[in-house]
Amino acid sequence: MTIGQRDIGAVEAFLVDLITAGVDGPLPMLGSAEWSAADESTQLAALAAWALGGIRELDPRVIEVRCAAELAAHALRMKAAAVDVHSAADWADQARRHEAQQRALRARAQPYGAAV
Known part of the structure; x- marks a missing residue:
């Protein structure tokens, strides 16, 4: 029925x-x-x-609107997560460059032939 x-x-x-x-x-x-x-x-x-x-x-229209809202919210969460991942990668990249610069500075400050 x-x-x-x-x-x-x-x-x-x-x-x-x-x-x-x-x-x-x-x-x-x-x-x-x-x-x-x-x-x-x-x-x-x-x-x-x-x-x-x-x-x-x-009502199919209500279900459609609710699904669209859920998909949009999911897309925003995924975009925010992607931005966070890229931000973390950028910070890691900056940290590696900074570490390399510090090593280069320490190497120049050491007398010739000394261990770094």
Whole structure:
């Protein structure tokens, strides 16, 4: 048995009615102390908002946008990691050049034939 778009629309309409039924102000997060202390209609409204968010995840456009955002975030993390690797390589390169310069300076400062 599959859930049709019409069924989802009916559930969404029911949830929206629960959310808008006499609730003023922001809804508390599920399971929080504010949610526990709230009246039943506010608790149901918060639960309905959470459920509605889950149903919206079924919309292909929402899934597409979320995937695009995840891919973009992943690409940024990979770019940052690549920059860090290049920065580390640059620092290592600079350290090697500095060490070579220091050895050359020490070698010039030593008397001829002395160990470096």
